[in-house]
Amino acid sequence: MNKARYTQEVPEDRKELLNALNEHKKPVKIMILGGVDTGKTTLATFLANELLSSGFRIAIIDSDIGQKGILPPATISLGFPEGLFESFGEIKAYKHYFVGSITPNQFFGEMIAGVKLLTDEAEKKADIIIIDTTGMISGAGVELKRMKIETVKPDVIVALQKENELEPILKPFEEKTQIFRLEVSKKVRKFSREERREIRKEKWKKYFRDSKSYTVNLNHFIISGTQLFQGEDINENEKSLLEALFKWLIIHGRKIGGKYLIVKVDTSNIPRQVDKNVLQYIDFEKLSNLLLGMIDKDGFCVGLGILKFVNFRDMKAEILTPLDEETIKEIREIRFGRVRVREDGEELGLLDRNAL
Known part of the structure; x- marks a missing residue:
């Protein structure tokens, strides 16, 4: 029912990022960007588990409203994993923000407000806050991500890109925020629209x-x-x-x-x-x-x-x-x-x- 699962078999650049985060001044806010099926949630799961193993208090903000791991869909959710986990679906939500849709289109205000409010909550308890985002990165998605970054002010932006598709988002923040550009793993699986709908159906049903x-x-x-x-x-x-x-x-x-x-x-x-x-x-x-x-x-x-x-x-x-x-x-x-x-x-x- 969940697309992403914990694995330690990751490209070498993920381990370099992990080492940098271990050394980073705490608390630290990390925002993960990438298009659809680029492994954002898999990366977030890897980072969270490895950092938990190092003794840090971790917060996860799941804002991928259409492909949520932390139930339910149509919300942005904050969770504090207490131990190692296989997928976001195992994380108990601490708080939700209601968006009311499974796509960010027409709901930019809710997307930005929700991530900001939950990040503020996370900063009260966590050493490391990992923000997982939607795959909307082109057209109006560029502006959505820009406004979200300007509002939340992440300390680190992690960009998963196949070529240079995230550069229009990243360019304004080159000298303001630490940016890690990572390659999309060759192991990433693509999901059809119908598969995504079926995954979401199971999540609605469970909820x-x-x-x-x-x-x-x-x-x-x-x-x-x-x-x-x-x-x-x-x-x-x-x-x-x-x-x-x-x-x-x-x-x-x-x-x-x-x-x-x-x-x-x-x-x-x-x-x-x-x-x-x-x-x-x-x-x-x-x-x-x-x-x-x-x-x-x-x-x-x-x-x-x-x-x-x-x-x-x-x-x-x-x-x-x-x-x-x-x-x-x-x-x-x-x-x-x-x-x-x-x-x-x-x-x-x-x-x-x-x-x-």
């Missing part, structure tokens, strides 16, 4: 395996990550007009700064022309199986839930989660994600950031 269903009053929580509860309710005249005009059954409607946000069900299969600057809508069924982050008073994610049903009139929601009742009492905020997933691990698709 939600012992879940229970709870009916919660949404009025008792801060609701974030969505505009569905912002602004004011549309009035009956507006509702009737929109239903007649677009042949919808409107389940829920809000007016936010002069713009309408509608949750609807189609009552007729007709073509519709909608000015999205004035009216935004989403199908009611798209809210079913939507991923939720259960957030504590400090802004960290204590666990995930799956939205099964929402009654907008009574402000009640049915949520499936592995969290127990005592933990749910600690939740201050429910944050809407953009992944639709069932408890059996089957992903039903992603919603656009602006959909809600």
